[in-house]
Structure formats: C-alpha cells, structure tokens
Amino acid sequence: MTEERKETNQEKTVDDVVGGYHAVVLRADGELGVESFDTRDELVARIKALVDHDVTVFSFAGIRLNISKPPFRHLLTPWGNLPLFDIPKESLEPDDTGYLGFDPIHLEAPPEIKTPGAQKSSVNTGDFFSDEDDNALNVFDNILPDPDS
Secondary structure, three states: OOHHHHHHOOOOOHHHHHOOEEEEEEEOOOOEEEEEEOOHHHHHHHHHHHOOOOEEEEEEEOOOOEEOOOOOOEEEEOOEEEEOOOOOHHHHOOOOOOOOOOOOOOOOOOOOOOOOOOOOOOOOHHHHOOOOOOOHHHHHHHOOOOOOO
C-alpha cells in the first residue's frame, strides 16, 4: 500500500488485499515455472507478452505457498510452517544407549566410513604393547618424570 493511501485512510485496493498474482507457465519443451507479480497490471503485461508463444498459462491470485528445501520439506505459509513428512510413531521410542551407529538387525555389516585425508599411523603399536614383552609399558619411562626423583 502506498504512503498516500495510508495518510488519507482510503480503502485498500484489490492489489493490497489479494496478496499477489501468479502465473504457472508450461513451455513447449516441458519446462514448468511459476512467476509472481505484485499487481494485476504486471500479471496482465506478462500474459500479453506470452500471447502467440508455444506456452500454456494458468493464472491465479492469492498467497503463493512455497515448499522448503529437503531433507525435511515444509509447506511455508504466513500462519506457520507445516511438515510434509510423517514421523513413524515407533521411531519415537526413547533409546537409552545414545548409540547412533548402524542397526545390526537391519544391516549385515556396518557401513564403511571413509574420512578424506585420513592416514594410517606410522607407529607400530605392536612393538610397544605385545604380549611377549613384560616391560611393554616401560616405553613411557623415558618420557614421564620419575615421581621419586
């Protein structure tokens, strides 16, 4: 609504009340699009520009309700967002373990996790912690200070 109408308290125009004008345009190549306009005049001008072209147009007035991006799509409305997915009731059972890994009941083996840039350690832990060496933990004697000294 323009400032002039607000100041003079004139009644709202149709464009003020409708919430927008839209044209669903289907092109001959199968491309589909929605074009939105603030005024009837803008919508009429666009439709006039499409006359005699190989398109199909469906026009309407009102509030366009968009859909959010995935993964959890919602219908976006001025009155709130409405989920477009169902949450199975059985999945709402609490899991006291907190474990987020694979489900062994439904999978034969856990998925292989690949971390880009991850490398194997160059340290051979078998040298330090073998069952054959009774003094395996003595490796730390040179690193940790002796508490008796």
